[in-house]
Amino acid sequence: MANFFPRWSNFMPLKLAICAGAIAFGIALTIAVYGYGIPHAQPVGYQPGQPIPYSHEIHVNQLGMDCRYCHSFVEHGAHANVPSANVCFNCHGPNKVKSDSPLLAPLYDAMAIDQETGQSTGMEPKTLEWVRVHKIADYAYFNHSAHVNRGVSCQSCHGEVDEMKKVYQAEDLTMGWCLDCHRSPEKHLRPMEEVFNLDYDAEEWLAQNEIVDSEGLVGEKGQRLTSQEEFGKFLKVHWDVQPKESCATCHR
Ligand code: HEC
Ligand code: HEC
Ligand code: HEC
Ligand code: HEC
Ligand code: HEC
Numbered sequence: 061m062a063n064f065f066p067r068w069s070n071f072m073p074l075k076l077a078i079c080a081g082a083i084a085f086g087i088a089l090t091i092a093v094y095g096y097g098i099p100h101a102q103p104v105g106y107q108p109g110q111p112i113p114y115s116h117e118i119h120v121n122q123l124g125m126d127c128r129y130c131h132s133f134v135e136h137g138a139h140a141n142v143p144s145a146n147v148c149f150n151c152h153g154p155n156k157v158k159s160d161s162p163l164l165a166p167l168y169d170a171m172a173i174d175q176e177t178g179q180s181t182g183m184e185p186k187t188l189e190w191v192r193v194h195k196i197a198d199y200a201y202f203n204h205s206a207h208v209n210r211g212v213s214c215q216s217c218h219g220e221v222d223e224m225k226k227v228y229q230a231e232d233l234t235m236g237w238c239l240d241c242h243r244s245p246e247k248h249l250r251p252m253e254e255v256f257n258l259d260y261d262a263e264e265w266l267a268q269n270e271i272v273d274s275e276g277l278v279g280e281k282g283q284r285l286t287s288q289e290e291f292g293k294f295l296k297v298h299w300d301v302q303p304k305e306s307c308a309t310c311h312r
Contacts, residue, residue, distance in 0.1 A: 099197045100234070107228035108191040111166045120222040120258070127214060127221075127256045134214075138203040142190050145170040154178030193227050194218070200235070200310050210301055211249040215258045216241070222258040238310065242303035246292030249301065262288035 119125045128134065130143035145167055151157045152164055155178060168175040172183040196202055208214070214221060219230025231237055241248060254260040263286065271285045271294070278285075278293040285291045295301070 098199075101194070101196050101232070102229055104230065104232050105228055106193060107226060108193060110191055110226070111188055113163055113226065115225045116221050116227065117223055117225045134204045135208055136205055138201075138205065140204050145185075145188050193229055194233065196233055201312050202310070208255050209252070210299065211252055211255065211295055212241075212245070213248070213250055213255045213258070213260065215260075216248045220258060235310075239305060242305050245301055245303055246296045247288070249292045249295040249299075251295075262291055266291060 120127070130147055131140045132143075134140040148164075148167055149171060152159060152161075152167060154173065158164060159178075160175070165175060166188065170186050170188045172181045172185045173179070174181050207217075217231055219228075221227065250260055250262065251265070254265065266286055271291065273279060273281070273283050273285055273290075273294055275281065276283075277297045278290055285294055
């Protein structure tokens with residue numbers, strides 16, 4: 061009787077095993093590279109130490125300062141800026157607010173001003189080295205002005221900064237998180253003048269400002285809008301907000 065299986069098939073199990081091993085190795089490598097090898101944003105809750113214990117709770121909540129007083133580029137450019145020491149000096153300079161506070165020593169140091177005498181120390185002024193909190197991987201592109209000028213608030217991405225005594229990362233900043241909102245931005249859209257107001261509440265706002273859907277964009281014609289859901293959908297159509305999902309939007 062002829063040999064039913066050709067001779068080479070004796071090696072079949074071995075070849076299969078090598079093959080399966082190679083595939084498993086490939087998958088493991090892919091996971092390793094994408095999961096660990098590629099840099100990612102820090103996890104939720106990341107809260108590095110800062111050179112000065114600067115508190116948004118004091119300056120925004122208690123003093124009522126606008127984000128743009130310090131983060132002046134946020135409406136105009138891709139990157140928001142962190143203020144330089146002389147912005148703080150508007151209030152904390154010699155003989156001004158808390159100018160003798162030991163917490164402000166690094167500020168005086170950066171400005172090269174002697175905190176006791178208020179005179180120049182003769183040293184070179186230097187930049188205050190604030191530690192970056194929010195940072196997505198370098199291969200992804202983000203743009204602040206594209207968001208804040210389309211009714212997306214700082215709050216949607218940075219949380220309740222106005223209540224933070226020390227800034228932490230409130231959202232995970234992963235690609236899935238970006239895409240979640242790009243698919244349904246209506247959950248987040250608010251009137252342009254409320255983008256910097258972190259106390260904004262859609263229902264309260266709508267109770268005070270009568271917004272009527274006169275064209276029937278989201279429901280019945282002439283209906284008064286009362287919830288974030290209705291208002292967000294309304295603004296999306298009204299402003300023609302259409303966040304893109306193609307890879308080249310964020311990977312260029
Ligand atoms: C008086 C100046 C001042 C004002 C006003 C201010 N900030 Fe800041 N902000 C800072 C400084 C200084 C830092 C850097 C130190 C830190 O992270 O606490 C910072 C950091 C941040 C960061 C983290 C930046 C990073 O490294 O990732 C966010 C987000 C932020 N601010 C949002 C806001 C928002 C939103 C408002 C308005 C509601 C606001 N800030 C108002 C001074 C200010
Ligand atoms: C518009 C004025 C103003 C600006 C600008 C300002 N601050 Fe203040 N800051 C204040 C006031 C008012 C207080 C509260 C003082 C008090 O508790 O009596 C304060 C308190 C502080 C305190 C607490 C001091 C202590 O000893 O309790 C720190 C630290 C501080 N600010 C840092 C900063 C830094 C850093 C900047 C710049 C990024 C800055 N401030 C910008 C007005 C300002
Ligand atoms: C749609 C989400 C989103 C909104 C809205 C948003 N940010 Fe950001 N912010 C980010 C992301 C993502 C980063 C990290 C960017 C990077 O790594 O390039 C960031 C970084 C920052 C930084 C650090 C400097 C920088 O640009 O990398 C500051 C300061 C900041 N944001 C302030 C604000 C303020 C103030 C507002 C509101 C006026 C705001 N952001 C609105 C997502 C947002
Ligand atoms: C809370 C909602 C929200 C989140 C979160 C968000 N986006 Fe957006 N994004 C928008 C909206 C709304 C627009 C404006 C779309 C328009 O103009 O029609 C936009 C626009 C953009 C644009 C401009 C695209 C263009 O048309 O040129 C870029 C780039 C972008 N987003 C990147 C990101 C990245 C990267 C992240 C995550 C780190 C992110 N976005 C997170 C809502 C969001
Ligand atoms: C709205 C913005 C946005 C769009 C659209 C987008 N990405 Fe991303 N992508 C990101 C951000 C932001 C990161 C980095 C997240 C971080 O820093 O942790 C990322 C990370 C990645 C990574 C690294 C692995 C990972 O999952 O973190 C790959 C691969 C990737 N993107 C591929 C794609 C492809 C393919 C597309 C098109 C189908 C696409 N992206 C569309 C924002 C986007």
